[in-house]
Amino acid sequence: MPDLEAENRALRQLLHQLTRDAAHNETVMQRFQARELSLLSAQDLPDLIERLTVGLRTSFSLEAVNLVLIDPYGVLSELLGVLGVDPSRIPHLNLEKDIRTACAKFPDTHRPWLGTWQQGRHCEVFPRDIVRSAALLPLRQPDGLAGFLSLGSGDPKRFSAEQGSEFLQRLAHVAAVCLENAVNRERLRLTGLTDGLTGLYNRRHLEKRLLEETTRACRHKHPLSCLFIDADHFKQINDKYGHSAGDQVLVALAKRIREQLRGSDVPTRYGGEEIAVLLPQTDAVNAKLLAERIRRHIDEHPIPLPDGREINVTVSVGVAQLESRCEMAAPDLSQRLLDTADRQVYRAKEAGRNCVRCAS
Numbered sequence: 001m002p003d004l005e006a007e008n009r010a011l012r013q014l015l016h017q018l019t020r021d022a023a024h025n026e027t028v029m030q031r032f033q034a035r036e037l038s039l040l041s042a043q044d045l046p047d048l049i050e051r052l053t054v055g056l057r058t059s060f061s062l063e064a065v066n067l068v069l070i071d072p073y074g075v076l077s078e079l080l081g082v083l084g085v086d087p088s089r090i091p092h093l094n095l096e097k098d099i100r101t102a103c104a105k106f107p108d109t110h111r112p113w114l115g116t117w118q119q120g121r122h123c124e125v126f127p128r129d130i131v132r133s134a135a136l137l138p139l140r141q142p143d144g145l146a147g148f149l150s151l152g153s154g155d156p157k158r159f160s161a162e163q164g165s166e167f168l169q170r171l172a173h174v175a176a177v178c179l180e181n182a183v184n185r186e187r188l189r190l191t192g193l194t195d196g197l198t199g200l201y202n203r204r205h206l207e208k209r210l211l212e213e214t215t216r217a218c219r220h221k222h223p224l225s226c227l228f229i230d231a232d233h234f235k236q237i238n239d240k241y242g243h244s245a246g247d248q249v250l251v252a253l254a255k256r257i258r259e260q261l262r263g264s265d266v267p268t269r270y271g272g273e274e275i276a277v278l279l280p281q282t283d284a285v286n287a288k289l290l291a292e293r294i295r296r297h298i299d300e301h302p303i304p305l306p307d308g309r310e311i312n313v314t315v316s317v318g319v320a321q322l323e324s325r326c327e328m329a330a331p332d333l334s335q336r337l338l339d340t341a342d343r344q345v346y347r348a349k350e351a352g353r354n355c356v357r358c359a360s
Helices: 002-040 045-059 075-082 099-103 166-191 203-220 234-241 243-258 284-299 330-350
Strands: 064-070 093-096 113-116 133-141 144-153 224-231 266-271 274-280 315-321 356-358
Touching: 002 045, 002 166, 045 064, 045 075, 045 144, 045 166, 064 099, 075 166, 093 099, 099 144, 133 166, 144 166, 203 224, 203 266, 203 274, 203 330, 224 234, 224 243, 224 284, 224 330, 234 243, 243 266, 243 274, 243 284, 274 284, 274 330, 284 315, 284 356, 315 330, 330 356
Parallel strands: 064 093, 315 356
Antiparallel strands: 064 144, 113 133, 133 144, 224 274, 224 315, 266 274
């Protein structure tokens, strides 16, 4: 009889434990489902990145969350720039151009890795010493590895190699799908904002961004500058080499200008051979230095044509900075900034071309 009572007690304890485990698993599943739904409902790429980092850290009560995205061709950087977001200013995000460098920081590129934090091994993933255990999740898409999502806890037992990783693996899969969809949506949107020949932004996008940046500059007292870049004697190039060669010159100019810019800058084909560049958080002094670098870079490298010939091209550049008093309405200030930079181009032309002129 005593043995039967002991057996019943053991069964009751086991039943209670199974009930607690089931309730715990139900809570965990609901939390993961809520996070997945949050990712799926992200409005755009920056919103998704915030939900993957700040959102996960808050909802899972973690000490740290880092997101590494592999961006060898600068696509993500460019897309974020279109949205007016500087990737270097997004907390907990790292865009890595070299896939080998990214993969070297993580022990497994196919399955989640859970385990105790190791300073020598993981210091590049979480540079701070508040993490005691970590879950490192590879984000895989049909065409390969997109990056890694790293979750760090101050509890050394929060993530361990003995734990099941099904929920985390599913979360990583959903995150990878959401990232792919967000990037594709932004690419489609970008198609309507760029010039078909040069790949630079079109004038419609410049007008939108200019108004946004003017408003932001006035509100936060940040400088804002603009460059107008005009190819010298472009009509003569078309007349001598043909319009096809003229198009190739414009494509080459656009590429060389982009090579000198940050991700947050806004290069635009303003009209014909004239290119406008909006420079957020840049004063006239630094804008003029950039303009001179662009001018030299173009002047020192002739543009090759498919038939082996080369065209020596120079540009005249006008520079202007947004008025600091901001007493006018934002649309009027925006237009004045463009008009001032445009007038400086004419000053550069009158000075003999192949030079930079800046509004005083």
